[in-house]
Amino acid sequence: MSARRRGRRPGSQDTREAILAAARTAFAEGGYDATSVRRIAAAAGVDPALVHHYFTTKEQLFQAAVAFPVDLPTALAGIAEGPVAELGDRLADTFLGAWEHPRTGPALEALLRSALTSQVVGRLVREFFTRHIVRSVGARLADVVPATELPVRAGFVASQLFGLAVVRYLLRFEPIASAPRDSVRRTVGPTLQSYLTGPLEALREPASQ
Amino acid sequence: MSARRRGRRPGSQDTREAILAAARTAFAEGGYDATSVRRIAAAAGVDPALVHHYFTTKEQLFQAAVAFPVDLPTALAGIAEGPVAELGDRLADTFLGAWEHPRTGPALEALLRSALTSQVVGRLVREFFTRHIVRSVGARLADVVPATELPVRAGFVASQLFGLAVVRYLLRFEPIASAPRDSVRRTVGPTLQSYLTGPLEALREPASQ
DSSP: OHHHHTTOOTTSHHHHHHHHHHHHHHHHHHOTTTOOHHHHHHHHTSOHHHHHHHHSSHHHHHHHHHTOOSOHHHHHHHHHSSOGGGHHHHHHHHHHHHHTSTTHHHHHHHHHHHHHHOHHHHHHHHHHHHHHIIIIIHHHTTTTSOGGGHHHHHHHHHHHHHHHHIIIIISOOTTTTTSOHHHHHHHHHHHHHHHHHSOOGGGSOGGGO | OHHHHTTOOTTOHHHHHHHHHHHHHHHHHHOTTTOOHHHHHHHHTSOHHHHHHHHSSHHHHHHHHHTOOSOHHHHHHHHHSSOGGGHHHHHHHHHHHHHTSTTHHHHHHHHHHHHHHOHHHHHHHHHHHHHHIIIIIHHHTTTTSOGGGHHHHHHHHHHHHHHHHIIIIISOOTTTTTSOHHHHHHHHHHHHHHHHHSOOGGGSOGGGO
């Protein structure tokens, strides 16, 4: 096994870190879909079986590479349940909850700062966020909006959520930083809902603009 | 004159930079209103008259200290003119125009990155933005919404505008990054309008939530 040749023992923290570093670079360069576990293993100098040993699936490897502190697929599955008309409200609630949780909040802040200052992390977060929003929430919207609209809708959702995180948690603008979570949720929820299911000018044909 | 005692000649670039550095620290620590030109001059080791010589007013000194590349008071005065019902649209239009201008765009990107990574710059930008939005756009809203609501409304406006800048210009999420400016304006404009003049849950009494 090439890990042994390079002096790493399977099971060591070094091997795990080497796989994560290779994964970050590979995902950022090639995107999630085009990047195989085999390619990441080769870049890290280990056997693909070892990658699966540590991370089980490509999905879990990706989540670990991003160091994303929330189980986003599970969180988004929860958001996707329930009435479509309340998707925006549930999305805002879950988002605020994760940011205000004592464990995940600081980790999300660190990740957002990295994403804003590192091209590689920025690209990873962008892809991670868009893929999951489009897949989970998008599946829930299948009867409501055309699938082709989902990337644009996810982008505007991201613009409101990222901005909220910047203003409330990073720059700590008052009075938004100290506003009750519930009142922020109820204010931002309708915006998210309109981006998810409302008629968006950004989706109209250029000729009609 | 103390500038001379410290070996600086009035008119030198060093003096101007020393005043700007002192202003940045003083504004970030004390806020705009509580910080006097006299105090900044003392911190920079120069005569207050020299500060006025370089920057004319405290307002212009503040703008220079933030290195804000757009003449925000003038831009906001333009936004404040015209129908109140189109404030959000004009705000989005001016914001996108400044970010996509070949001179001010890169400067705004540099400033936003600094604001997101430096506490001092972050505080300056936060105060600069809130003050001007509240004063210029707020004055225009005097007949429409109570003045006490303006800081909350400005905060939500900031959350959408900062998020749009992050997604479109910093992280360059597609398809938002490549979307026509006009379609982004028309999509985000109604959100800004609702934050400026709409009924916001964040403004309701806690008892009614």
